[in-house]
Amino acid sequence: MTLSDRIDLLMPKVLKPSRYIGNEYNSIIKDPASVQVRYALMFPDVYEIGMSNLGIKILYHTLNKRADTWCERVFTPWPDMMEQMRLNDVPLFSMESRTPVREFDILGISLSYEMSYTNVLQSLMLAGIPLRSGDRTEGPIIICGGTCAFNPEPLAPFVDLFTLGDGEKSIHQCVDLIKDIKSKGLGKDEFLRRAVKEVDGAYVPSFYTVDYDERGIVSAVRPAEGTGAPALVKKALVNDLNAADYPEKLIVPYSEVVHDRIMLEIFRGCTRGCRFCQAGMTYRPVRERSPERLMELARKLVSSTGFDEISLMSLSSGDYSCLRELAHQMVEEFAAKRVKISLPSQRIDAFLKDTLKETQKVRKTALTLAPEAGTQRLRDVINKGVTEDDLMRAVTDAFSEGWNAVKLYFMMGLPTETDDDILGIADLAEKVRKCYFSVPKERRAPGLRITVSVSVFVPKPHTPFQWCPQTDEETVRHRQLLLRDALRSVKGVDYKYHEMDVSRLEAVFSRGDRRLADVLEKAARKGCMFDGWSEWFKKDAWDEAFSECGLSPEWYNLRDRSLDECLPWNHLDCGVSLAYLKSEYAKAMREEITHDCRKGCTGCGIKRYEGACR
């Protein structure tokens, strides 16, 4: 029986077999004999999450354009499937050809969030691949990229190569290199030795030694002699997004996935400089695609996929310089085909609203706003360039246009936060309510709904808050209850908050060092996986893993780091300089804002990169 037949036998035994069907429309099938490089591209989460990831779509497309390479997708099977696979000796397989992952030349893994780390390990175990890089003498070279690659230290012992920054070019450099290495009959060591010179943003963790001081704090991270690895690894930067590859076909899943629509990335990067936001720092500079290029892509994607919705994606789509022009053109062209154009709703001005009215399902969804903090003081600290007036204008406009639902997103546990800032959230909710009632009855839609959703802040590396302790659990719990009580007096508010367990762990790993690899491995061996899914989060197993390794989570998430501490990721350069992060930290503590850098350069350091911001 073939592996594919054996996989089919498991299908009736799992909840959603459609996750494992493969061969979806527009997926790419090649003759394995016709290619020199087989690339397994994995998103370490379940199918419907991984299939919604834009990075995977871009890389899949660009790799498969090469005649010499076949890139196939891999996802982490849901626990029910994992169990069946283990019981029946079915190894982790690719979606297209159902080839065991261990038979590929390269396994590329996208790291989007820390809570997927155990899934990375679970997937390797399921693939029958030894976890530690040093224990692997055969099988695929393991390369990780994505957001978390900017502090990948907790995964350092497991991964052969990290690639920092944009992947459109560096992934080809990796493939060119492996092709050459294979043709010469050489192995992984030679690949890694050359990768640090030939691949943009290449970071080979095994080439670096990490020293710790007597307190257990990292004191130095240095490239080992003779490796040729740089002391500071610069990220890969793709400056011209118009010229960069972008998919013209997208795989159309059989089952429903999270983002069941065309995702069109209108620009990369963000100029706002919110101090809590890692993406806002690491994706600099802002690089826009031209409206012409976007229209061309939209046309091709609509006809190749049959999707009836295009979502204009970016970190802050309202900031796209040609948004009106683009939205107008798209609506004009696609209205007849009944293709909806959707935008994040927070920054819709009057012109856009009229343009999008016909095609967008605006009235069905709530207006979503993210003030992030309850008081102006704290919004200044985090440099969220939004004032109360802005917010009140936005909601009043929305209410007079017939909206009746508003979602407000906040974070709790931000640096310098006090109880007053939390009470400010309730205050803001009350003011939003008043805005609704200020609109004449005949003009507003009945049934006001306000949702206040509060997450727990996680300090992230490469942000001005990278030195800040996370707020401790007791304080968070106190403030959650404080807010709950304060919101009781505001009618019509739905208050949502989360348990802190996952945020706490996220804070540990986002700023973790290499020693945490042992904790990860222990946790994975104890069955931890899908930690971001509350039903799978195993707090006890995690606690055991930490204590067995003699490490304390609190040391990682609650420790106040000094500004001159050698952070475990200081040798990795995301474009924004350390000096800039320090000055932003100081300004935050002084409650001073930094303006949007579209209005003038703020000197973040990205200009050190060739061609950036020009």
Place this chain on the structure above:
Amino acid sequence: MKLVYVFSKTGRLRFVSHLDLQRFLLRALNRTDLDLAFSQGFNPHPLLSLAGALAMGYESEYEVFEVRINGDTDREAALDTMRAALPPDLYIKDVKLKPDNHPSMMSLVKMADYTISFVSGFEAVRRGAEAFANSLSVMGVRKTKSGEKEVDVRALCKGIEILECGVKARLMLTEAETLKPDLLVETMCRLGGCEIPEYRVMRNALLGFDPNGEPVPVAEL
């Protein structure tokens, strides 16, 4: 006019649920150059309907969907554009052009033919199948969303032929009277006094009645 497409859904596609298939077909229609007719109302959608639901895990070599278009088209064009919009394992076998007022395929379906194949262990089932075929009435319990209901399984089975490793059966498929292959298998195994072995189901045809009361594939009506 209405286009009535006959297609097969085999191989791995047997794990695509009815709802997922519907959504997939809607997107496929968007990829064609058919001038689709849309429903009225707040959220217009193409007028697509499947003749019947196929249980997850079953294959079929005869499924039917119909779709309304504005104006006319010819058979070849309708066939080519739809084939081009679908993956090879969802193969369009035929298309029939019908007037707008033609009864819906769903309302015409009365019975279906199935081939039930047993991977192994058919010997024991065979005794049950023979006993079943030779009986006039065999009661069984039909499980529905609203509860359990005792039905005459034999009466709902309009024909059964015993094959080397399975059976071919013609089963009722109307709103009031339906027999699912799973219940037939369960009943045969009960009569044969055996556990239910692993089996696969292939739907061979959806049938309606012609004016003479003869069963014919539904798209022919």
